Amino acid sequence: MVTLKDIAKHANVSVCTVSRYLSAGMVVKKETEKRIQLAIKELGYVPNVVAKALKRKETFNVAVILPKINNLYYSEITSGISQTLGKHNYNLYIYEVDNLSLTEHEILQLMRENMIAGIIFVGLFSDRSFQESIHSVLEWNIPVVYANRCIPYAGFPLVYPDLTKASKLGVQYLLSQGKDRIAFVHKHLPDHLLEHFLDGFRQASNGEHQPMVIEIEEGMDLSKDCIPGLVQNHINGVFVLNELSAVYLTKALVQANIRVFEDMAVLSLGNSLMSEISTPELTCVDLQNRELGIRSAEIILSQIRKEELEPVTVLEPSIVRRQSA
Amino acid sequence: MVTLKDIAKHANVSVCTVSRYLSAGMVVKKETEKRIQLAIKELGYVPNVVAKALKRKETFNVAVILPKINNLYYSEITSGISQTLGKHNYNLYIYEVDNLSLTEHEILQLMRENMIAGIIFVGLFSDRSFQESIHSVLEWNIPVVYANRCIPYAGFPLVYPDLTKASKLGVQYLLSQGKDRIAFVHKHLPDHLLEHFLDGFRQASNGEHQPMVIEIEEGMDLSKDCIPGLVQNHINGVFVLNELSAVYLTKALVQANIRVFEDMAVLSLGNSLMSEISTPELTCVDLQNRELGIRSAEIILSQIRKEELEPVTVLEPSIVRRQSA
DNA sequence: TTGTATGCGTTATCAC
DNA sequence: GTGATAACGCATACAA
Secondary structure, X not given: OOOHHHHHHHHOOOHHHHHHXXXXXXXXXXXXXXXXXXXXXXXXXXXXXXXXXXXHOOXXXXXXXXXXXXXXXXXXXXXXXXHHHHHOOOEEEEEEHHHHOOOHHHHHHHHHHOOOOEEEEEOXXXXXXXXXXXXXXXXXOOOEEEEOOOOOOOOOOEEEEOHHHHHHXXXXXXXXXXXXXEEEEEOOOOHHHHHHXXXXXXXXXXXXXOOEEEEOOOOOXXXXXXXXXXXXXXXXXXXXXXXXXHHHHHHHHHHOOOOEOOOEEEEEEOOOHHHHHOOOOOEEEEOOHHHHHHHHHHHHHHHHOOOOOOOEEEEOOEEEOOOOO | OOOHHHHHHHHOOOHHHHHHHHOOOOOOOHHHHHHHHHHHHHHOOOOXXXXXXXXXXXXXXXXXXXXXXXXXXXXXXXHHHHHHHHHOOOEEXXXXXXXXXXXXXXXXXXXXXXXXXXXXXXXXXXXXXXXXXXXXXXXXXXXXEEEOOOOOOOOOOEEEEOHHHXXXXXXXXXXXXXXOOEEEEEOOOOHHHHHHHHHHHHHHHOOOOOOEEEEOOOOOOHHHHHHHHHHHOOOOEEEEXXXXXXXXXXXXXXXXXXXXXXXXEEEEEOOOHHHHHOOOOOEEEEOXXXXXXXXXXXXXXXXXXXXXXXXXXXXXXXXXXXXXX
16 A cells, blocks of 8 residues: 555655645645656555544545435435535445434444544434434534424524425415315324424415315225225315325326316325326425435535534425326 | 543553453453443543544445436345445445546545445446446455446456346246237347347247347337337337336327237336336336345455355346236 | 554644 | 654554
């Protein structure tokens, strides 16, 4: 392994000078610079980032902690993060908690051991899996971002989509299509989040009436347990707050000979490839997942550089019109 | 930051003893052990992996290099890798080449600078993007696995699905469903790989006749440019060698009022969530992507431990029957 | 069983 | 501008 010392010797300068040359911005005489460059090329020098990290007490590694990576929802976000980090020459660690069988605390321990520069926790806005980590994180005082957790500011930066706006946008759209009997279908959405959607509904419908709310349980048969209720209540527009559920509900409607859109419009929350390949193609409220990742990464980088930053970043959703609504 | 030295002082032993205690397997007197444990707990010691890496000249970081992560094909593989690495306490770096605008050479440079323990290159079996890296990798002599590249053994470990078998299985299946006029539809599949599929076809059909072969070009309109050809040639079974294309072709068939399965069976290569949510649901040949990831990671770990290893691992595909064929 | 001393490759603090 | 020299936190050869 070729080290600074080797090229220093080869170029007849001190180790320190070489180090200075390599640290961009430092001034070195033109002539010694030439010799150093030559030595580096001739000996095939490769800098050792690990040694540098030990000395500087900082790495260029950012960790993303998420439930699972093989899910378009998370991988879109991750890709956004990856793009931004790459642009700034930071490396990206991935930790899948569903896969790892490690507790939050153990993961944080791991982060400290590895001198991680920053952590981005990515969760579904409905999940509670990162709850217990908060305490440890705050006392450790490492750059952290919570992405996609729609909770009030609690001492660490947050990036999430505006759920109330998403709801309002969706309901307005359904209304504009003549769908005035609306149901929300969700899967394990906690009450405080559901409240955002009900708020959005009120704003869009001038508080005239209440929407129907249905929760999809694990292992529930949509055609038997969900659709009859929709029909009996003369629902003509259903806003599904989970993209995959929207796909399956649409499937079930088609199978039940209910015309999607004409008889019952389906609006999906989330806009991945799934909505596009579903039949009929799903109209949806795009939560801007890639953008979410990009912003999260930017905020982590700001923190690392100790710059000023917005504690809360709220993303604007938008409607993507396709066939189902 | 609490270091070994600190807890050594606090426990009235030497740094060396503490280090020994921490390196599992080393023997320390019961009584000093107690004191060390106490010191660690009281001072809140966190080991420094970076310093350890510098000293030992090895990290526990494995890099996965792939085109993009927000693609179920790659993320399935990655999740398999993540699972295995996590089990063995290795960390996972992700580098998206499509996102990074780095050349192969630059990425390898990065790997060396960071003292990466091993690299897993993940590509589509049809892509050529990792071609130029081979040379540098070989001369550097770092643990490497090429995952999903169906090429002959070339000096580094390979893990890929048995494409000929996949083809044979698929064609046999179509034949068993009475679909005897078969077409292969692919997208940018190089000739040497297409050859595997033609081989599989011959094996399954006793070499009676040739299948029709259609390539999907970028921006091609399936309904206009592909389906008419299929119909004119009285094709009744099409084997699509790309899952997303299978989804879109199925969509186009439905739209053209051609009954999927009865009039034309569609068999897809690859078995992600996409096949499941497509309408009709796609029967497919599962290439075992998660398993591919798991095996790739295992092979990297074997190399890191300098164990014996199989240079080539070939995965067995299997049929997953759904509705489209 | 435990301690001492040295070095991993780099950056930083001084002098010159 | 440049050069000694001392850290960074840990592991290990060797001595005790």
